[in-house]
Amino acid sequence: MTTLWERSRQVAVQAILDTAVRLFAEQGYEQTTIAQIAREAGISQRSLFRYFGTKEDLVCGDQEALGELLKRTVEQQPAGMSAWDALRAGFEVVLTANHPPERALELSRLIFETPSLRARYIEKRLRWQAELVPVVRARLGNGPGHPAPDTQARAIVATVFACIDTATELWAGHDGRIDLADLYDQCLAAVRNHG
Secondary structure (H helix, E strand, O other), X not given: OOOHHHHHHHHHHHHHHHHHHHHHHHHOOOOOOHHHHHHHHXXXXXXXXXXXXXXOHHHHOOHHHHHHHHHHHHHOOOOOOOHHHHXXXXXHHHHXXXXXXXXXXXXXXXXXXXXXXXXXXXXXXXXXXXXXXXXXXXXXXXXXXXXXXXXXXXXXXXXXHHHHHHHHHHHHXXXXXXXXXXXXXXXXXXXXXXX
């Protein structure tokens, strides 16, 4: 059960996000200042920073927490599930963790259309990949204590990330009219079935 404080915090976060996304759409990410967002949301800059550590967090969310959620979800998948399917299950959870599809679409567009956001996005995703390699290596191994080679785990993780990023960019480019999971499956099939 959520407390009154938690519900109040959720309402405040949503109001700030709504304001920020509207301003980013109207005048661009780079041209929008934290002071403008705070003023239009009716809070101080200091209060805004209590909810969001940086301006980029307004768009990208708490990437550390999302990375942990992804890793934990992949780890919790049944032992017999392939690494490919475990990573897909992890991304399904992460993609719906913070925002409804409409907001995720708006934020994805911002990320892919703003070079500075895209650079930070890629930087954080590289950290996620590094954290997932040992998880995938263990899943690919020949039983406990016998992990698979690092090369195989790194290649699978990098391929999945490339496919999810390509699918997300296509999804945003088509205004969300194509199912994101279907796009991901098509991207992965293109890579895995190429021969």
